[in-house]
Amino acid sequence: MNFRKYHALGNVYLVVSPDEFLDEPAALTIKNICHKHYGVASDGLLIGPFESSVADFGLRIFNPDASEAEKSGNGLRIFCRALWDAGLVKDKPFSIETKGGVVKAQVLEAGRRVNVEMGKVSFSSRDIPVWGEPREVLLESLNVMGLDHIYSAVTIGNPHCVILTDSPTETLAKEFGPLIETHPNFPNRTNVQFMQVIDRQHICIEIWERGAGYTLASGSSSCAAAAVAYKLGLCDANIKVIMPGGQIDIDISEDFRVSMSGGVTRVCHGEIDPECLSQVFH
Numbered sequence: 001m002n003f004r005k006y007h008a009l010g011n012v013y014l015v016v017s018p019d020e021f022l023d024e025p026a027a028l029t030i031k032n033i034c035h036k037h038y039g040v041a042s043d044g045l046l047i048g049p050f051e052s053s054v055a056d057f058g059l060r061i062f063n064p065d066a067s068e069a070e071k072s073g074n075g076l077r078i079f080c081r082a083l084w085d086a087g088l089v090k091d092k093p094f095s096i097e098t099k100g101g102v103v104k105a106q107v108l109e110a111g112r113r114v115n116v117e118m119g120k121v122s123f124s125s126r127d128i129p130v131w132g133e134p135r136e137v138l139l140e141s142l143n144v145m146g147l148d149h150i151y152s153a154v155t156i157g158n159p160h161c162v163i164l165t166d167s168p169t170e171t172l173a174k175e176f177g178p179l180i181e182t183h184p185n186f187p188n189r190t191n192v193q194f195m196q197v198i199d200r201q202h203i204c205i206e207i208w209e210r211g212a213g214y215t216l217a218s219g220s221s222s223c224a225a226a227a228v229a230y231k232l233g234l235c236d237a238n239i240k241v242i243m244p245g246g247q248i249d250i251d252i253s254e255d256f257r258v259s260m261s262g263g264v265t266r267v268c269h270g271e272i273d274p275e276c277l278s279q280v281f282h
């Protein structure tokens with residue numbers, strides 16, 4: 001199986017053509033490919049381009065636990081770069097269909113940077129989803145291991161739980177992230193961000209990703225956290241999101257459409273041995 005490996009601010013994805021799969025990708029195959037010790041090591045798998053009747057290209061996004069994600073910001077930027085490297089797109093905007101909706105993208109700076117119009121966020125409990133009566137999920141309290149967290153929930157195609165804190169740390173994300181990801185409040189599980197508002201143009205987040213765990217950066221998390229900061233009146237519409245892996249620039253329109261720009265780096269390409277794909281020991 002041929003692959004191309006990229007990272008977006010330390011968030012690693014492999015891009016594989018749909019032609020490499022005879023059938024629906026098996027969970028075991030995806031887990032083996034992404035595994036950090038037994039495989040190629042990545043935070044997710046991008047399968048594409050597919051033909052699409054509504055966009056220029058179709059994309060499927062898988063987490064390392066083999067669950068399918070509706071959207072991924074870094075995954076989309078990486079996919080755009082892979083399309084650009086393959087000569088399938090140039091400098092003009094184009095569209096991509098994901099399970100979480102169609103996005104518009106443009107490759108900038110000879111592939112080193114990509115802009116994606118990620119779509120409109122919703123804070124509605126029905127859309128995200130979050131259990132309970134229909135409402136906008138803003139500044140609610142979530143008790144985890146005896147500690148109350150103030151969170152707001154949001155979807156940009158995939159679900160996010162943004163927790164306000166004065167000091168976001170890796171330890172905080174790793175300790176509470178897995179418990180919040182699988183909290184019964186979130187029927188589809190959730191991505192989790194611990195967010196500190198630095199000033200009206202800057203936020204800082206630590207991330208726990210659904211199906212992937214602790215990551216150095218996340219594009220959809222950046223969109224979600226920035227949208228919450230804007231919605232709560234804590235930030236202006238142009239926000240720089242600082243993460244351990246680097247920075248993403250977010251612009252939010254009045255009707256909460258979110259545009260994201262950030263870097264992408266090509267790492268390597270190669271072939272995964274069939275022996276790796278069929279391992280059964282984890």
Ligand SMILES: N[C@@H](CCC[C@H](N)C(=O)O)C(=O)O
Nearest residue numbers: 069072073074158218219220
């Ligand atoms: N790394 C991603 C998010 C990937 C999907 C996520 N784990 C989910 O299950 O929703 C990003 O950059 O957005």
